[in-house]
Amino acid sequence: xxxxxxxxxxxxxxxxxxxxxxxxxxxxxxxxxxxxxxxxxxxxxxxxxxxxxxxxxxxxxxxxxxxxxxxxxxxxxxxxxxxxxxxxxxxxxxxxxxxxxxxxxxxxxxxxxxxxxxxxxxxxxxxxxxxxxxxxxxxxxxxxxxxxxxxxxxxxxxxxxxxxxxxxxxxxxxxxxxxxxxxxxxxxxxxxxxxxxxxxxxxxxxxxxxxxxxxxxxxxxxxxxxxxxxxxxxxxxxxxxxxxxxxxxxxxxxxxxxxxxxxxxxxx
Amino acid sequence: xxxxxxxxxxxxxxxxxxxxxxxxxxxxxxxxxxxxxxxxxxxxxxxxxxxxxxxxxxxxxxxxxxxxxxxxxxxxxxxxxxxxxxxxxxxxxxxxxxxxxxxxxxxxxxxxxxxxxxxxxxxxxxxxxxxxxxxxxxxxxxxxxxxxxxxxxxxxxxxxxxxxxxxxxxxxxxxxxxxxxxxxxxxxxxxxxxxxxxxxxxxxxxxxxxxxxxxxxxxxxxxxxxxxxxxxxxxxxxxxxxxxxxxxxxxxxxxxxxxxxxxxxxxxxxxxxxxx
Numbered sequence: 001x002x003x004x005x006x007x008x009x010x011x012x013x014x015x016x017x018x019x020x021x022x023x024x025x026x027x028x029x030x031x032x033x034x035x036x037x038x039x040x041x042x043x044x045x046x047x048x049x050x051x052x053x054x055x056x057x058x059x060x061x062x063x064x065x066x067x068x069x070x071x072x073x074x075x076x077x078x079x080x081x082x083x084x085x086x087x088x089x090x091x092x093x094x095x096x097x098x099x100x101x102x103x104x105x106x107x108x109x110x111x112x113x114x115x116x117x118x119x120x121x122x123x124x125x126x127x128x129x130x131x132x133x134x135x136x137x138x139x140x141x142x143x144x145x146x147x148x149x150x151x152x153x154x155x156x157x158x159x160x161x162x163x164x165x166x167x168x169x170x171x172x173x174x175x176x177x178x179x180x181x182x183x184x185x186x187x188x189x190x191x192x193x194x195x196x197x198x199x200x201x202x203x204x205x206x207x208x209x210x211x212x213x214x215x216x217x218x219x220x221x222x223x224x225x226x227x228x229x230x231x232x233x234x235x236x237x238x239x240x241x242x243x244x245x246x247x248x249x250x251x252x253x254x255x256x257x258x259x260x261x262x263x264x265x266x267x268x
Numbered sequence: 269x270x271x272x273x274x275x276x277x278x279x280x281x282x283x284x285x286x287x288x289x290x291x292x293x294x295x296x297x298x299x300x301x302x303x304x305x306x307x308x309x310x311x312x313x314x315x316x317x318x319x320x321x322x323x324x325x326x327x328x329x330x331x332x333x334x335x336x337x338x339x340x341x342x343x344x345x346x347x348x349x350x351x352x353x354x355x356x357x358x359x360x361x362x363x364x365x366x367x368x369x370x371x372x373x374x375x376x377x378x379x380x381x382x383x384x385x386x387x388x389x390x391x392x393x394x395x396x397x398x399x400x401x402x403x404x405x406x407x408x409x410x411x412x413x414x415x416x417x418x419x420x421x422x423x424x425x426x427x428x429x430x431x432x433x434x435x436x437x438x439x440x441x442x443x444x445x446x447x448x449x450x451x452x453x454x455x456x457x458x459x460x461x462x463x464x465x466x467x468x469x470x471x472x473x474x475x476x477x478x479x480x481x482x483x484x485x486x487x488x489x490x491x492x493x494x495x496x497x498x499x500x501x502x503x504x505x506x507x508x509x510x511x512x513x514x515x516x517x518x519x520x521x522x523x524x525x526x527x528x529x530x531x532x533x534x535x536x537x538x539x540x541x542x543x544x
Contacts, residue, residue: 158360158362160358160359160360160362161362161363161364163325163328163330163356163358163362164356164358164362164376164434164435165376165379166328166329166330166349167328167329167330167349167354167355167356167444168349168352168354168355168356168376168379168380168383168438169346169349169350169352169380169383170379170380171379171380174378174379174380178364178375178378178379179364182364182366185366259366261365261366261418261420262365262366
């Protein structure tokens, strides 16, 4: 055996200690933003509420925000789950059957460029004022990015790997389970990183457009702005931002665990 | 059943294969006939685009010929594949990046588990076949220590050895190799040639080996088949060197004699290409 072959060293995981270079830029940025906000709130009191006011309403009635956040989160995750299952199933179908791909893909593209929220009012008529229309809209919005990435990922297996397993007559189901689905995982996680925050957007937009909604942060925003309670509007927006960030963090953590073998997750 | 005359493991007769639609048809193979005796090591050599890889894909059942027949142990390649008679080593290692080396090597056992029964119908095709222990095979080629690592952590030579073990782990009766060492540096290549020869000497499987390297073809083979464009077999050079063939043999005058013989045939292949 020759010495020219050796195991290439694994890229060392950067020791991200609590060095000031890591956190200081963000702190400076937050301070600057806070100062700009405070200045803006004094200059344009009808545009921005004072930060203190936002903090006061949040700390004053946390149960109110948590309850409505829970409603929105349920709609978002429910819609995402339905959208994911549907998109994955259709993705497998169109990657296995070229006929299905030619039939489904153009429709899916048109569906994607159609402003889904525009059908929200009709959905309210059909499904009532509860969470159902919001879940439907969220599912529709999340469907497309997951579908496209799943279909692309399932077809990303290098031809030479496929040939090796073809030469031992692996069945289509075996190729799907052992080769295609694992190959698609990085693509699916990339889609989920888009779809998780998108699901919150979908739920909120649905609440805003579906007149007469009962609960949810979108409804809170809609009611508060009609009563000119700017602090409540921004408190709800802040809660939504935190919710979206936490969801993104959750996907990233799951992705790191599931895709330890994948380079892109080691780099980011 | 055949005592004196050993049946051909791979039989190609009158095969033609073309790609594309008229008027831009590329002929990859034109009336090619070839017989690979069971247990022998046969190399295909020739200029790029002479159809060597196409011939290999036909033997693996990945494609079907336009005319003529391809038989692997007397049956169509697809049937042979269904019985797991075939092991394929592609140009790149083609390992699954999410599985450890050991799991990459053992996955082919998990798929197509009905192959055992189909294979039994072929009877004994040459060698007694105790199941090869994948861990043992990995150790034999120096991969024992990295069996639980991911392919990304291997060098090119190690990954290619894992690909060879993956194919050999099934104890294939026919091993098809498509320029498996072409991406490796010279020394790694020579060491892998030696390891492959050792394993082959033991497993006595039939090997059809596509290569660009004259030295590699002469060192490895019982017969070197020279191909030329468009898709023809030009010459068949039997290599009468003794085995085992150690690296020391590379300096032997007889070795150079065979190299020259193959080189002369290849030159004809090149001039034939120029004429076309």
